[in-house]
Amino acid sequence: MRDELRPGERPLALPSGFDAGLYFIGRIRTPWRDRSECPKNARGSDAVCTVEVEPRYAEALTGVEAASHLILLYWMDRARRDLAIQVPRHHERPRGTFSVRSPVRPNPVALSVVQLIGRDGTSLKVVGLDCLDGTPLLDIKPYLPSVDSRPEAMMAPPAL
């Protein structure tokens, strides 16, 4: 967790308390032990990673292998949460927090679309992650191209 502000970054005042609570339902095992080792984005690596789901949720995995691709939600537990304007690692310029996919955000819930390679009990082999080894898992959803795939989406150059 970094505490110092980079040039151009601006903090915001978070509320004094939380509104809802999360359970960590498992852990993600990846080859990357330090943020500097992580791929720049999820398409930057073909590494097969392992999603280890806690045994209490075993039955909830029934039928998960019907999906070729999954959406994983996970918790970026090392990220600060109080920046309105930030300078992410791979951008030169300050950006609004909700205009980037950086882990730094009020609720550091990350999502990745992964290809499901196989399942062994409560362990899933997937391709398409870029997070640190040990990252807490929050949810597993089937990827539905009818609602989730929007190949026509575009990003204009940022005008800050």
Next chain:
Amino acid sequence: MRDELRPGERPLALPSGFDAGLYFIGRIRTPWRDRSECPKNARGSDAVCTVEVEPRYAEALTGVEAASHLILLYWMDRARRDLAIQVPRHHERPRGTFSVRSPVRPNPVALSVVQLIGRDGTSLKVVGLDCLDGTPLLDIKPYLPSVDSRPEAMMAPPAL
């Protein structure tokens, strides 16, 4: 929140405490006041909905309109969290919780890909939601087709 189990549903034992906390960063305004009115899925309606972000996060919206599409994460606050096997409204058969997109899950974080129509201060007009009016907002991310769009994804028929 429904308490009774439908035939075929199976509960799980949730942990005794939470592992992390969430802030509600705004509210989603939709035309639907009751779950029976909601479209079956996010492609089921062309309704323009409004995302009202709390003023404390205003600056974090800087540049958000560069994206034609956004990913919204929101909190399904009326859903029970303790089902391993469930019978969702639009399925006839019991399904594993992580094999469906139902709001019923240990962490009821829903995600929708929406088209951004316009922004007026902290208010965003979007198309592509199917949630109840007043649903708490958790996060706004730009949709990046390079990592988020997987038109080749497939769902096999469930084999339960």
